[in-house]
Amino acid sequence: MSFLLSSCPLCEMNLPEISERIRAATGPLAIRAGGSKDWYGENVAGEVLDVSANRGIVSYEPGELVLTAKCGTPLAEIETLLDQHGQMLGFEPPRFGAASTLGGTLACGMSGPRRPYAGSARDFVLGMEIVDGEGRHLKFGGQVMKNVAGYDVSRLMVGALGTLGVLLTASLKVLPRPQAELTLQFECDEMDAIRLMNEWAGKPLPLSASAWLSGLLSMRLSGAQSSVSAAHRKLGGEVNPHGGEFWAGVRDHGAAFFRDGAPLWRLSLPSTAPPLDLPGRQLIAWGGAERWLKSEAAAADIRTRAAAHGGHATLYEGDRTNGVFHPLPEALLKYQLRLKQQFDPRGILNPGRMRP
Amino acid sequence: MIANETVRRLQAILPPHCLLLVREDLKPFETDGLTAYRNTPDAVALPETEEQVKQVLSACRETGTPVVFRGAGTGLSGGALPVDGAVLLAMTKFGRILEIDPLARTARVQPGVRNLAISEAAAQYGLYYAPDPSSQIACSIGGNVAENSGGVHCLKYGLTVHNVIALRVLTIEGEELVIGSGALDAPGYDLAALLTGSEGMLAVILEITVKLLPSPERTQVILAAFDDVGKGGAAVGAIIAGGILPAGLEMMDRLAIEAAEAFVHAGYPLDAEAILLVEVDGTQEEVSEDVMRVRDILLGSGATEVRTAKDEAEQKRFWAGRKAAFPAVGRLSPDYYCMDGTIPRKALPAVLKRIAELSAEYALPVANVFHAGDGNLHPLILYDANQPGATEKAERLGADILELCVEHGGTITGEHGVGLEKIDQMCAQFTPAELEAFHGVKACFDPDGLLNPGKAVPTLIRCAEYGAMHVKSGAMPFPELPRF
Numbered sequence: 001m002s003f004l005l006s007s008c009p010l011c012e013m014n015l016p017e018i019s020e021r022i023r024a025a026t027g028p029l030a031i032r033a034g035g036s037k038d039w040y041g042e043n044v045a046g047e048v049l050d051v052s053a054n055r056g057i058v059s060y061e062p063g064e065l066v067l068t069a070k071c072g073t074p075l076a077e078i079e080t081l082l083d084q085h086g087q088m089l090g091f092e093p094p095r096f097g098a099a100s101t102l103g104g105t106l107a108c109g110m111s112g113p114r115r116p117y118a119g120s121a122r123d124f125v126l127g128m129e130i131v132d133g134e135g136r137h138l139k140f141g142g143q144v145m146k147n148v149a150g151y152d153v154s155r156l157m158v159g160a161l162g163t164l165g166v167l168l169t170a171s172l173k174v175l176p177r178p179q180a181e182l183t184l185q186f187e188c189d190e191m192d193a194i195r196l197m198n199e200w201a202g203k204p205l206p207l208s209a210s211a212w213l214s215g216l217l218s219m220r221l222s223g224a225q226s227s228v229s230a231a232h233r234k235l236g237g238e239v240n241p242h243g244g245e246f247w248a249g250v251r252d253h254g255a256a257f258f259r260d261g262a263p264l265w266r267l268s269l270p271s272t273a274p275p276l277d278l279p280g281r282q283l284i285a286w287g288g289a290e291r292w293l294k295s296e297a298a299a300a301d302i303r304t305r306a307a308a309h310g311g312h313a314t315l316y317e318g319d320r321t322n323g324v325f326h327p328l329p330e331a332l333l334k335y336q337l338r339l340k341q342q343f344d345p346r347g348i349l350n351p352g353r354m355r356p
Numbered sequence: 357m358i359a360n361e362t363v364r365r366l367q368a369i370l371p372p373h374c375l376l377l378v379r380e381d382l383k384p385f386e387t388d389g390l391t392a393y394r395n396t397p398d399a400v401a402l403p404e405t406e407e408q409v410k411q412v413l414s415a416c417r418e419t420g421t422p423v424v425f426r427g428a429g430t431g432l433s434g435g436a437l438p439v440d441g442a443v444l445l446a447m448t449k450f451g452r453i454l455e456i457d458p459l460a461r462t463a464r465v466q467p468g469v470r471n472l473a474i475s476e477a478a479a480q481y482g483l484y485y486a487p488d489p490s491s492q493i494a495c496s497i498g499g500n501v502a503e504n505s506g507g508v509h510c511l512k513y514g515l516t517v518h519n520v521i522a523l524r525v526l527t528i529e530g531e532e533l534v535i536g537s538g539a540l541d542a543p544g545y546d547l548a549a550l551l552t553g554s555e556g557m558l559a560v561i562l563e564i565t566v567k568l569l570p571s572p573e574r575t576q577v578i579l580a581a582f583d584d585v586g587k588g589g590a591a592v593g594a595i596i597a598g599g600i601l602p603a604g605l606e607m608m609d610r611l612a613i614e615a616a617e618a619f620v621h622a623g624y625p626l627d628a629e630a631i632l633l634v635e636v637d638g639t640q641e642e643v644s645e646d647v648m649r650v651r652d653i654l655l656g657s658g659a660t661e662v663r664t665a666k667d668e669a670e671q672k673r674f675w676a677g678r679k680a681a682f683p684a685v686g687r688l689s690p691d692y693y694c695m696d697g698t699i700p701r702k703a704l705p706a707v708l709k710r711i712a713e714l715s716a717e718y719a720l721p722v723a724n725v726f727h728a729g730d731g732n733l734h735p736l737i738l739y740d741a742n743q744p745g746a747t748e749k750a751e752r753l754g755a756d757i758l759e760l761c762v763e764h765g766g767t768i769t770g771e772h773g774v775g776l777e778k779i780d781q782m783c784a785q786f787t788p789a790e791l792e793a794f795h796g797v798k799a800c801f802d803p804d805g806l807l808n809p810g811k812a813v814p815t816l817i818r819c820a821e822y823g824a825m826h827v828k829s830g831a832m833p834f835p836e837l838p839r840f
């Protein structure tokens with residue numbers, strides 16, 4: 001079964017247009033598609049380069065487990081099509097609004113609750129077409145599962161926030177959707193939750209998501225009905241009949257936890273990092289590796305604590321005076337700047353979005 | 357020839373047992389797993405400490421001496437092949453597993469650790485390292501990272517790039533980069549993705565933290581026989597489309613089956629044109645269900661025989677034949693040349709048919725044994741290097757096969773890397789602008805071009821020369837470049 005679809009007969013016109021705009025640019029360009037993540041990263045002062053018209057699913061072959069789409073395609077459109085064929089995006093991307101696009105998701109490198117068990121956005125990327133800062137149309141990777149020809153530039157683009165190139169088209173590996181899913185809840189404190197998340201991840205259990213909030217540990221099981229039931233018998237716990245909504249709330253930040261006015265931080269840590277001794281409330285996800293923190297604590301304190309545990313902290317919501325992203329060590333920064341210089345010598349693509 | 361000045365510097369850095377300079381000692385390092393290419397190195401450095409590595413690199417940078425890194429030397433694309441005038445820097449002495457954290461499910465290891473040793477050390481915790489190249493008893497994890505190696509279990513568990521959490525590398529400029537941490541992501545650009553698969557072109561890998569997975573509760577192997585290679589190829593697609601993601605999905609054709617059977621007596625059916633090996637893993641219940649579904653799909657796809665391994669011993673036997681396929685085929689012929697193209701699964705029947713035609717045209721037998729689930733082909737071209745012109749003929753057939761893969765929307769290398777071997781085919785896969793972008797990436801890390809020069813990414817001039825030799829269907833690649 002194979003599909004060649006295009007929900008946008010004019011989108012072929014967009015490539016030359018994007019290249020042309022970049023070539024002709026005399027100042028910074030702020031790349032924008034759905035605009036659902038305008039708040040993520042540092043501010044960019046520049047003329048808006050709207051790439052949302054570059055949309056449409058280029059090809060999808062369920063038997064190949066591969067989907068190729070233009071980067072302005074809304075995630076919702078992709079996920080609906082996959083769902084019709086019993087498949088899904090393995091990294092369970094967050095949707096911060098109906099307008100969330102594939103390109104924005106990949107540029108931000110965002111993955112949802114399934115990430116520690118199935119892989120991240122970049123893990124599922126097989127290939128990409130981009131336009132670099134000189135307006136050159138470049139193609140890396142491909143539509144096959146394994147490809148080691150040339151440096152892995154397509155994965156380098158994931159999380160680069162458009163600062164190395166405009167993402168035009170991406171090919172992704174997709175996964176079969178599990179037959180059955182079940183969310184279990186356990187009452188426990190933070191310390192036990194971190195331990196249990198890690199212990200269970202080391203056992204052959206069909207885990208697909210985990211979260212701890214206010215004394216309640218939630219674990220999602222996914223797989224064959226029989227194996228989900230068997231794991232349920234092994235682990236015990238209370239069934240949450242609203243598991244689907246619960247995980248969507250964690251994934252898209254719709255849950256009440258995210259809704260108060262306090263600054264929101266994301267701490268990415270080794271999964272076994274002990275409870276953080278920081279003021280505020282926390283939601284622990286990703287088997288312990290992701291700690292969402294609602295806290296008025298000083299940015300420097302949060303960063304120091306994250307670094308001490310071997311991780312980093314990103315500001316999602318709040319005062320950006322002290323920067324959004326964790327500062328890089330000097331040696332790393334040097335090579336990163338060289339890469340930026342290489343792909344965007346004039347420094348016009350989303351300049352500053354990744355660093356102050 | 358390597359400059360005397362460089363040798364003097366190396367002698368000052370390394371104790372005598374860590375520096376090889378005489379021909380008898382250098383000989384074993386003249387080739388990697390691609391034995392058709394040989395070049396005796398001028399000097400082999402076998403440092404024992406990171407400080408020595410650092411000093412060797414700075415001596416090379418200061419004297420303008422090229423450096424080729426080497427792991428276990430099992431690479432199949434000439435990545436570790438010595439370059440004239442270069443120091444071959446072998447990381448074999450960095451063979452320690454530094455730490456296994458069973459709770460966090462990670463292992464921190466030195467680059468010279470053998471792939472299999474990681475799983476062996478983790479077994480006591482019920483954990484293992486998933487990517488398992490067939491060469492896993494010998495190849496080093498540093499080499500795996502440099503090649504982004506795959507294995508039988510990659511369809512479900514990913515390649516090296518999906519299983520590496522952090523790296524510590526040293527650049528030729530003497531800077532140590534810590535890339536990633538125990539966390540699942542890191543700020544800034546994803547240098548781990550860039551370094552993985554970089555074929556020793558960007559930096560030397562000093563330390564690797566890998567992810568460990570819980571050993572599955574149960575695995576089961578199913579063997580299916582087909583009277584036609586195309587039917588086997590179609591069955592692969594049917595299994596995946598059926599919503600099953602097998603842990604392993606491998607295919608062998610008649611010649612490979614015969615060779616493996618003669619070599620290890622795996623119990624393969626000798627009257628089959630192709631066999632599929634399907635491994636499913638997971639919980640008890642899941643495996644029971646999947647085995648039934650896979651059996652049905654295989655029979656529905658026209659399998660003439662479907663066998664489920666009775667016990668662990670039979671499972672091991674089924675796999676033994678597959679894992680020994682390369683050496684087994686090697687017994688059929690004085691030399692063989694292993695290809696590594698990857699194609700979309702749906703193209704399997706057409707590509708296998710065309711490979712058979714090419715094999716007849718060139719009058720060189722080709723055995724196929726490959727990671728069918730990933731569409732990653734390993735055609736083995738049998739030839740006799742002692743016959744004049746045979747090596748060149750095998751190489752030409754190989755090049756045709758790779759370009760066939762590209763025509764079908766695939767790639768010239770799925771897991772073995774470009775090295776020196778596939779450098780010309782890079783010209784078929786990438787445009788000049790893309791190749792320039794690769795050179796640009798290289799220049800970010802190695803501005804003087806001292807690391808593994810001449811490998812992995814062809815110069816545009818080389819492509820123009822290659823294009824002049826291979827004009828395909830009237831279309832001249834790189835028409836804008838001058839010819840000479």
Ligand SMILES: Cc1cc2nc3c(=O)[nH]c(=O)nc-3n(C[C@H](O)[C@H](O)[C@H](O)COP(=O)(O)OP(=O)(O)OC[C@H]3O[C@@H](n4cnc5c(N)ncnc54)[C@H](O)[C@@H]3O)c2cc1C
Pocket residue numbers: 388389424425426427428429430431432434435436447467488489490491494495496497498499500501502503504505506507508555556557559560561562682683771772808
């Ligand atoms: C019988 C056989 C079966 C094989 N099966 C498979 C398979 O199933 N899947 C697969 O993917 N491969 C397979 N291979 C190929 C090979 O084993 C892999 O490519 C392996 O990863 C190479 O590891 P090595 O330690 O031998 O590296 P080497 O061959 O020594 O080097 C390979 C490359 O890595 C670089 N390198 C090595 N160490 C470092 C370091 N520390 N820092 C920076 N660069 C470094 C070298 O410069 C070179 O470019 C097979 C090979 C053989 C002979």
